[in-house]
Amino acid sequence: MAAQQNQLVWQEKAACRGPLADVFFPPSVVERKNEKLAREDRAKQICRECPVVADCREYAISIREPHGVWGGLSEQERRQLLTH
Numbered sequence: 001m002a003a004q005q006n007q008l009v010w011q012e013k014a015a016c017r018g019p020l021a022d023v024f025f026p027p028s029v030v031e032r033k034n035e036k037l038a039r040e041d042r043a044k045q046i047c048r049e050c051p052v053v054a055d056c057r058e059y060a061i062s063i064r065e066p067h068g069v070w071g072g073l074s075e076q077e078r079r080q081l082l083t084h
């Protein structure tokens with residue numbers, strides 16, 4: 001319960017809340033590699049200014065979140081962390 005409450009607290013401070021959230025996840029249409037990299041770069045710029053980046057990254061890694069940019073890391077970057 002405490003862990004769930006802690007999770008809610010950091011998510012309330014997330015810099016990606018609101019209309020900017022779209023850049024953190026792939027669109028519903030096919031995305032080219034250069035488009036994906038550009039979108040992820042935009043998301044990571046927001047993460048760099050986010051006050052809860054460490055909590056977010058830890059959470060995404062702990063649940064093995066398979067999609068999107070979390071804590072300044074793409075899904076591939078998180079996978080690499082888990083395999084090394």
Ligand code: SF4
Pocket residue numbers: 014015016017024046047048050051052053054056057069070071072
């Ligand atoms: S670190 Fe990035 S993905 Fe995580 S809450 Fe902040 S802005 Fe959102």
